Amino acid sequence: MAALLKLRHMPVMQRCAWNHINKLSREISTSKKNSDSATASACESSTEDKNWVSYGFDFKSKEEDTNAHHSSFFFSVTLCLVFGGFAWAYAPDVHMRDWAQREAFLELRRREKAGLPLIDPNYINPKSVSLPSESDLSDVEIII
Structure with a gap:
């Protein structure tokens, strides 16, 4: 599910990912004020939250990113783990x-x-088993 959502926005993600990574590497701050170090990215609109960190599904829209994040975790945890575990436990x-x-x-x-x-002790009737004679076994080394 997450891979499909990522493929949908691939060109936008590639542009924004490099801008986002470059922005993070250039804007490391030791200030105790959170608002001093936050700046808007080129991919973000001016109405978006300046301190928003993407989950990695969509770097342009906070709402799309949050919806994709929540839906992918819902499908992976609820459907795969819970219902998959139930099906595995009660399978024939x-x-x-x-x-x-x-x-x-x-x-x-x-x-x-x-x-x-x-x-x-005799799973098979011993009378029905035919063993080789001593002369047949004389040349064979028997390791027990």
Whole structure:
């Protein structure tokens, strides 16, 4: 949102930004009076506030700058953070963790009713596994 508002005033912003930066670098004052060091920029109209510092959205109009600042923060904070966080928190379980937990409880209940151990040490029946013979493994180095 802020990028769109900045693109709308790009030529004005480029002119005013350089004038504004140059003005700030030349007018550093150590005076305790705020009104002594404030001067109007070439981009500001005479009716604007002399002590106004732009948010960076529009260097010409204080009202446009403030409106763009408030709207961009409203959209970024309210819509993105608040509603985005709400959608993320209440989104469906895409990794199916709830399903896996339900299936685990159902399997535990089935094994308890059947009188089987809760966790079987032989996940696969050892009779169905075919292992290589000793002669096949004699040339292979086995690292445990």
